[in-house]
Amino acid sequence: MPILAILGLADPAGMDWGRLRALQYAQIVATSRVRMVVHAACALLVMWLYAGVAPAWIIGLFAAVLMGTLVLALRSDKEFSTDGQIRVGREQVLRRARTTGAVALAWCVPVAGFAVFGGDAERASTGLVLAVLILGSTLALGAAPMATAVFGGITGLAAIATFAWFGQFGAAMSMVVLLVAVAYGVTSVAHIHITASLAQAGVAEQSEVVSLLLREFEENEADWLWQIDLNRRIRGASPRFAFALGKPIEEVEGMPFLELISGEAWETGQFPPSLHDLADRLKRRESFSNLLVKVSIGREHRWWELSGTPILDNSGAYAGIRGVGSDVTEQRESSEKIAYLARYDTLTALPNRLMLTEALGDALRYAEQWRTRCAFLMIDLDRFKSVNDSLGHLVGDKLLAQVSARLKALMGESELCGRLGGDEFAIVIRDASDRGSLERVARSVIARLSQPYEVDHHTLYVGASVGSAIGPRDGNTVEELMRNADLALYRAKDDGGNEHRSYEPSLHANAEERRQLEFALRQALEKSEIELVYQPVVDSRTEAVVSFEALVRWNSAHHGPVSPGKFVPIAEDTRLIVPIGTWVLEQACREATRWPEHVRVAVNVSPEQLFEPDFASAVVRALTASGLDARRLELEVTESIFLRDPSVARASLEQVMALGCTVALDDFGIGYSSLGYLRKISFSTIKVDRSFVQGAAQNSAESLAIIRAVVAMADSLEMTTTAEGVESAEEAELIRKLGCTKIQGYYFGRPMQADDALKLFRRRRADVEERLRA
CATH class of the missing domain: 3.20.20.450 (EAL domain)
Structure with a gap:
């Protein structure tokens, strides 16, 4: 750290020197009264030494000048008060140096002026008093070396010159050594003080930031801090944690953690799996993060996300667990709703295309593993479009809801029905080893869906066409089975509807022929x-x-x-x-x-x-x-x-x-x-x-x-x-x-x-x- 920067005479780049000087000169304010008392005591001692030796008028002049300069120095110290001031500029440093110089010049009066009237003993005593002031300044103002350097430099040089003038060369050399020692010491002390102040300010700032973050965390609507002791009882409950538990802090403190969050399960012992997991982690005294736990607060079930870390005392022994928690019930319910919407049809509450394809994939794997058969049936409602066009989509939606209810009632243990979209439904038969089961399901679907419906005082009739494919005979993948069942459904529709048709390899040829005809027809005109x-x-x-x-x-x-x-x-x-x-x-x-x-x-x-x-x-x-x-x-x-x-x-x-x-x-x-x-x-x-x-x-x-x-x-x-x-x-x-x-x-x-x-x-x-x- 450059010496000129420490003295306040330069501002090298890379550091906030205004802030550093504020830390330096804060000590001046703290020691100003003590310094005034020391200066007064030393002045009285010098005047006592020269009483009767030096003229009274010159002693009075010294007292008046010293008092005036000390008052100016006291006023100057007030500029460095840290109340709302966090930076000190070079102009302030130089101004303070000038007031210190005035005080030093006042002390030159007894050093040089009184010496004419006294002997070697009086001059030596005055030099000793001056040395005390310089050393005291070093100790009191070591953090602000500019004041010490100005005071010591002016008074020290005056003393050296006086001793040399009167032939007291030993005393002069002693003062030189003192000034060199003081210069080195004050520089070192200033450097150490600045470094320590920076560290202390950093710690204070970090502490303030941590306190602010903790305060904001505590005031957050969904998050809290929690802590338990060796016996897994609540210790140091925060207001937010008590609020999340629905109890006052005084009731929460000292209560078993698991009892508070398990509700009626504490008596029955029927804990949710997530609470079992939490209890095991607490028992093993291990850290955990973002653990999702189902808790019971009163009669209401909530979802909490907890994180915890073991606490160790000064001897390294386990003292409990401290952590953070948040109520994620709304997020959990939203994610469950999203998951439901991703797999179920909102109109009919039946599995949607995604869930049907997953179920068909599982059925194919099961059939391959156990050498059995599975089946996929595609169902299309006949004459449904006319209902939509004539009576409106609201009636059509209600009709689809009734169709889905009838389909669901027909399903057995190994059968899953769902809606592909529009008026298309599908059935996955996990085990279709019985050759007649597929036909029975298809016929029962056609018969049941063809019965009349009552919707908004309308009696409606729709039929059902069914196309089926058997796995793995008609396809080894979900895509193949669905495509082949669709081809069979297309044949059933072509045959007049209200029919069931199974997939046949020839349907591929028909589909390919149709595709080629469509392509050629687009260019026919x-x-x-x-x-x-x-x-x-x-x-x-x-x-x-x-x-x-x-x-x-x-x-x-x-x-x-x-x-x-x-x-x-x-x-x-x-x-x-x-x-x-x-x-x-x-x-x-x-x-x-x-x-x-x-x-x-x-x-x-x-x-x-x-x-x-x-x-x-x-x-x-x-x-x-x-x-x-x-x-x-x-x-x-x-x-x-x-x-x-x-x-x-x-x-x-x-x-x-x-x-x-x-x-x-x-x-x-x-x-x-x-x-x-x-x-x-x-x-x-x-x-x-x-x-x-x-x-x-x-x-x-x-x-x-x-x-x-x-x-x-x-x-x-x-x-x-x-x-x-x-x-x-x-x-x-x-x-x-x-x-x-x-x-x-x-x-x-x-x-x-x-x-x-x-x-x-x-x-x-x-x-x-x-x-x-x-």
């Missing part, structure tokens, strides 16, 4: 692979063509001709039916403009098209672009459009009917037939499905009765009827007798190319012209 053919519809009496039904065909470059029964469902599932349907509509309208004006064109409309917001606009664009009269366009829809959202379907159809287009109801009688549909919308035509026509041709009484009823109903509602699938003259005659207005079938023409359809009219016109010439 761009590659001009989609085309239209037209099947004539004739008047049942005159057999004249009154309209054509436009039918879409797909000739794939990779797959060849693809049946509409294959690609239309794919197009509807992927919503490709919307652009395809728009193209069909535009193409059919354009082609119809080449036909006679009394001939209409009928275009099938998918539900996906009908529920598009701009469906009516698409019809308008097709009519406008082609120039076709709207009365010549007939749109054919099936009853399935009313299952999703009857109001939207009705609004869309009424918009196109307002344009002048007509609407035909296709496949009437084979779907969810309801006379309410006929009452809500003014259909122009009802088409009788070919299955009834074939049945009537085979003298089926039911088919004959249905056709007669449809014809009678259509006549009363001023609608026409079209019989589909007529393939012979006998069938045509029968349909004519039953009263159908129009006939469509292979007997009158197969679906044909547009040019072939146009030739029908040319040939008909040629026949008429030939008859007229004849």
